[in-house]
Amino acid sequence: MTTxxxxxxxxxxxxxxxxxxxxxPSPGASRRRARWGxxxxxxxxxxxxxxxxxxxxxxxxWLPQLGADSYGHAQATASPPPGAESSVLGVLRxxxxxxxxxxxxxxxxxxxxxxxxxxxxxxxxRLGTLxxxxxxxxxxxxxxxxxxPTLPNMTQxxxxxxxxxxxxxxxxxxxxxxxxxxxxxxxxxAVSRRPSAxxxxxxxxxxxxxxxxxxLEKSAEPPYYHVLSVEQSERYARATGLRPTDPDVYxxxxxxxxxxxxxxxxxxxxxxxxxxxxxxxxxxxxPVVWLDAHxxxxxxxxxxxxxx
Amino acid sequence: MKGMDHPLxxxxxAALIAATRTDPEAFAALYxxxxxxxxxxxxxxxxxxxxxxxxxxxxxxxxxxxxxxxAGPGGDPAAWLFGIARIKLVELHRRGxxxxxxxxxxxxxxxxxxxxxxxxxxxxAQDDAVEELVSALPAPQREAVVARILDDRDYGAIAxxxxxxxxxxxxxxxxxxxxxxxxxxxxx
Numbered sequence: 001m002t003t004x005x006x007x008x009x010x011x012x013x014x015x016x017x018x019x020x021x022x023x024x025p026s027p028g029a030s031r032r033r034a035r036w037g038x039x040x041x042x043x044x045x046x047x048x049x050x051x052x053x054x055x056x057x058x059x060x061x062w063l064p065q066l067g068a069d070s071y072g073h074a075q076a077t078a079s080p081p082p083g084a085e086s087s088v089l090g091v092l093r094x095x096x097x098x099x100x101x102x103x104x105x106x107x108x109x110x111x112x113x114x115x116x117x118x119x120x121x122x123x124x125x126r127l128g129t130l131x132x133x134x135x136x137x138x139x140x141x142x143x144x145x146x147x148x149p150t151l152p153n154m155t156q157x158x159x160x161x162x163x164x165x166x167x168x169x170x171x172x173x174x175x176x177x178x179x180x181x182x183x184x185x186x187x188x189x190a191v192s193r194r195p196s197a198x199x200x201x202x203x204x205x206x207x208x209x210x211x212x213x214x215x216l217e218k219s220a221e222p223p224y225y226h227v228l229s230v231e232q233s234e235r236y237a238r239a240t241g242l243r244p245t246d247p248d249v250y251x252x253x254x255x256x257x258x259x260x261x262x263x264x265x266x267x268x269x270x271x272x273x274x275x276x277x278x279x280x281x282x283x284x285x286x287p288v289v290w291l292d293a294h295x296x297x298x299x300x301x302x303x304x305x306x307x308x
Numbered sequence: 309m310k311g312m313d314h315p316l317x318x319x320x321x322a323a324l325i326a327a328t329r330t331d332p333e334a335f336a337a338l339y340x341x342x343x344x345x346x347x348x349x350x351x352x353x354x355x356x357x358x359x360x361x362x363x364x365x366x367x368x369x370x371x372x373x374x375x376x377x378x379a380g381p382g383g384d385p386a387a388w389l390f391g392i393a394r395i396k397l398v399e400l401h402r403r404g405x406x407x408x409x410x411x412x413x414x415x416x417x418x419x420x421x422x423x424x425x426x427x428x429x430x431x432x433a434q435d436d437a438v439e440e441l442v443s444a445l446p447a448p449q450r451e452a453v454v455a456r457i458l459d460d461r462d463y464g465a466i467a468x469x470x471x472x473x474x475x476x477x478x479x480x481x482x483x484x485x486x487x488x489x490x491x492x493x494x495x496x
Contacts, residue, residue: 003343004428007419015414016332019376
């Protein structure tokens with residue numbers, strides 16, 4: 001059923017979630033108290049990752065609302081993520097928790113239109129809360145063949161990084177070509193602008209050519225999700241050289257073994273559950289660097305080698 | 309998969325209300341089910357899409373707040389919801405403005421509507437489908453639904469007028485609303 005005022009539906013869902021007995025702390029509450037320079041970033045991220053392991057381990061397929069009548073629905077699938085994803089992202093190997101099914105996650109899933117194909121709902125993970133209150137969600141999907149005609153060899157196993165903003169109830173997100181391709185340079189783009197409630201149906205989408213040109217313009221044309229990653233060599237170059245023009249936060253998903261991310265030459269942020277969020281440093285031309293637990297650089301190429 | 313409903317959308321009203329205790333999505337499903345009827349109820353009376361939307365938001369916020377106080381429907385959920393709507397309308401006429409107490413309680417923000425949404429709400433006022441659907445109900449159900457939902461009369465008073473038991477009136481209202489819901493969904 002399509003509503004005439006989806007923003008009101010979203011607000012009511014958010015209010016209902018916040019007032020449901022036993023519900024997880026609301027993203028909105030964390031937004032009000034968490035600011036840059038406030039709580040340590042690690043504490044903010046870690047707090048958002050509190051899980052009750054095993055809560056859904058023995059249950060059947062999770063059937064949240066996927067998409068909406070106005071733009072169609074993706075399907076839910078019980079198939080697990082392929083080994084290429086789960087073997088390098090520990091967050092996919094842990095069990096789904098209550099937090100992984102909270103209102104922010106469901107808001108992101110309501111953007112999952114038919115173009116995404118099938119969503120691995122039991123593998124959806126709430127990655128963490130950004131210090132400004134926005135919530136990052138990882139959505140594994142199996143997209144249809146020919147999803148992007150410009151990338152004929154693209155794997156059908158995709159990961160969507162979704163963002164939910166409790167301030168506007170807007171959501172956005174985009175796919176990467178696979179888990180290991182999710183580099184900081186890509187993921188920064190997804191949250192460089194704050195989606196509004198009006199944009200919730202479209203989400204945030206950036207065309208690859210816009211990224212190359214250094215312009216981050218929202219695409220109003222369907223399909224609503226554009227794959228930013230292209231051939232690997234270009235991806236590497238972009239991950240180390242391209243910066244959004246005016247980002248307000250960097251977020252990213254990194255493989256197991258990356259303990260910290262250096263974002264502007266000297267600011268280092270921790271990685272929790274394969275996820276990091278870092279404050280923006282405008283104008284920086286330093287590349288994003290992945291670091292292991294000993295502070296050594298983790299080269300992108302060697303990490304990604306498994307899926308060449 | 310276009311047109312596929314959320315599983316909650318297939319629950320009956322009473323089961324949906326019960327589900328709101330533990331599943332926030334259930335309240336969203338309740339909103340989806342009754343958004344248009346409630347908007348239509350208001351826009352026909354206040355002749356303003358903006359105001360109708362405002363009153364609708366306050367009605368659903370009030371319903372959610374009531375559920376959280378364990379003051380949900382004692383009987384028919386639709387009658388309960390429209391009862392809240394009628395109270396909001398009475399308060400509007402008494403105060404001269406639409407209150408926002410329930411929304412403030414729930415920390416809800418005002419919702420901005422674009423022209424397309426306002427037009428769609430206005431259209432509800434011009435749409436005779438609801439009246440047609442009500443008029444198509446069997447007479448006993450129609451009388452009961454109009455008296456209870458639109459006129460907000462007590463079951464006891466309706467029962468006395470119709471010379472039947474209160475239980476019979478409740479049954480007629482419930483069946484009438486169920487029939488309306490099926491027919492409304494069939495028109496979408």
